[in-house]
Amino acid sequence: MDENNSIKQAIEKPLEVATMVLKLGYRGASFSGFAAQPGDVRTVAGELNRALSTYLHRPVEITCAGRTDAGVHALAQHVSFPVYKKELELKGATIKRALNALVGDDISVSEVYKARAGFSARFDAEARSYRYRIADGWTRPIMAWDHAWWLRAQVDVEAMDRAAQSLVGEHDFKSFCKAASAVDKPTHRQVMSVGVARIEEAGEQLITVDITGNAFLHSMVRTIVGSLVEVGCGRREEQWISEVLAACDRRAAGQCAPAKGLVFAAVRYPTKSFEPWL
Numbered sequence: 281m282d283e284n285n286s287i288k289q290a291i292e293k294p295l296e297v298a299t300m301v302l303k304l305g306y307r308g309a310s311f312s313g314f315a316a317q318p319g320d321v322r323t324v325a326g327e328l329n330r331a332l333s334t335y336l337h338r339p340v341e342i343t344c345a346g347r348t349d350a351g352v353h354a355l356a357q358h359v360s361f362p363v364y365k366k367e368l369e370l371k372g373a374t375i376k377r378a379l380n381a382l383v384g385d386d387i388s389v390s391e392v393y394k395a396r397a398g399f400s401a402r403f404d405a406e407a408r409s410y411r412y413r414i415a416d417g418w419t420r421p422i423m424a425w426d427h428a429w430w431l432r433a434q435v436d437v438e439a440m441d442r443a444a445q446s447l448v449g450e451h452d453f454k455s456f457c458k459a460a461s462a463v464d465k466p467t468h469r470q471v472m473s474v475g476v477a478r479i480e481e482a483g484e485q486l487i488t489v490d491i492t493g494n495a496f497l498h499s500m501v502r503t504i505v506g507s508l509v510e511v512g513c514g515r516r517e518e519q520w521i522s523e524v525l526a527a528c529d530r531r532a533a534g535q536c537a538p539a540k541g542l543v544f545a546a547v548r549y550p551t552k553s554f555e556p557w558l
Contacts, residue, residue: 296362299399301554302342302379303391304328308353308539309426310386315347324348324387328359331382335375336367345401345547346408349499351539353427356546360401372557395554404553407472407492409546412505412537414487423482429505429541435512437487441476443511443518444489446525447504448474453497454528456507461498462530470494476508490545499536507534 306324316325325342332340345358372392379389413428415421416435421428447453454467474491489505507524510516516534524532 294364294366296397297365298363298368298397299360299395299554300363300367300375300557301358301360301393301395301399301401302328302389303393304357304359304387304389305355306353306357306388307386307426308348308351310384311350313348313350313352314344314354314357324354324357325359327383327387328379331379332361334382335378343400343402345405346496346544348542348544349502349539352542352544353540354544357544358401358405358547358549360395360399362397370557375557392557393554394557399553401547404549405495405547406550407494407548408496408544409490409492409548410496410501411543411545412489412491412501412541413481413543414489414505414509414541415484416487417485421484421486424484424486427540427543428486429538431509431513433513435487435509436514437476437478437512439518440487440489440508440512443521444474444476444504444508446519446522447471447491451525452528453500453525455524455530455533456500456503457497457530458499458503458536459530467497467528469497469500474504476512492546502537502539502542503530503533503535505537505541509537510534 311324312321314324316323328342329340340361342359342361348354375392376389414431415424415428416431418432421430448471450470452467453469454462457467471493476489479486479488491501511518
């Protein structure tokens with residue numbers, strides 16, 4: 281391509297004037313994770329990219345607040361992508377209805393926002409929150425079956441909560457990261473809060489593990505939960521969690537809890553990062 285053609289294409293390319301941000305939820309059971317993958321693999325990003333490309337009549341590549349693994353659910357995933365001047369005329373309610381009609385019934389777009397050009401759902405996020413649900417005891421959960429880990433044991437929730445507090449702060453979480461993902465990559469993260477409690481939901485008794493941090497490593501939350509369960513079931517002492525953290529070795533931690541119990545619950549952005557797309 282000669283210089284004149286390059287200049288012509290640059291001039292003809294529409295300028296990005298704003299960013300569209302979508303808040304969405306999904307049931308993770310039938311997805312091979314969030315990130316788009318090659319081949320005939322169903323992913324959340326793949327579904328959304330296709331729906332947006334169909335609606336806007338152009339290629340779209342989205343950026344998400346945090347990638348989720350296969351089987352993990354979300355209530356408040358946020359995605360962003362640039363929009364052009366002519367697309368500012370679209371109505372938020374129409375966008376929402378159209379996208380929900382174009383995706384499967386296991387994805388739900390709940391909000392449409394407008395942000396400045398260059399805004400990123402990933403890099404502008406200040407914190408992310410996850411909730412993990414556990415059903416303990418010998419009564420099989422009914423309503424929570426598809427989104428809770430059934431432990432056939434009586435769990436000491438208070439011991440789990442006390443042990444979890446050693447994770448608060450900025451640490452090297454290499455012990456709680458999928459080993460292959462930690463090779464030659466930074467593994468320090470900041471956990472702002474973590475709590476373990478009993479709740480009642482839809483008439484069933486559940487245990488929740490709520491954790492908020494600036495960012496998370498691959499399988500970090502699920503490995504933290506699997507390790508806390510070792511304490512809750514009495515197989516490890518409470519101080520063991522601190523020892524696992526200090527080891528910086530995935531082999532020191534407990535199992536990776538099943539994906540179906542995990543929900544991406546919330547994302548926090550700086551005040552006034554975006555506004556409703558009217």
